[in-house]
Amino acid sequence: MVEAYDDGKNITVDDLFRDSDIKELNYGLSNFDNIFNAFLTIFQCITLEGWTKIMYIMQDAYTPYITAIYFVLAVVV
Numbered sequence: 001m002v003e004a005y006d007d008g009k010n011i012t013v014d015d016l017f018r019d020s021d022i023k024e025l026n027y028g029l030s031n032f033d034n035i036f037n038a039f040l041t042i043f044q045c046i047t048l049e050g051w052t053k054i055m056y057i058m059q060d061a062y063t064p065y066i067t068a069i070y071f072v073l074a075v076v077v
Contacts, residue, residue: 030054045074 032038045051055071 030057042074045071048075051075 029037030041030044032041041054045054051071051074055067058071059067
């Protein structure tokens, strides 16, 4: 089992993925980790079905302005 250290506490790799399967994060499906999930996420955005929720999740993980520009352009194009 691989361990990581954060502020002096031992956490396992399983702890890192524990919070990805929650409702507020689309149960871990809306991400760009592999090509299938990336296409699914982009398809969800261009069909205007919950794209703002995905945009807000991505803004928390990356630069908010660049993320907003990306998602607005994806919807418009």
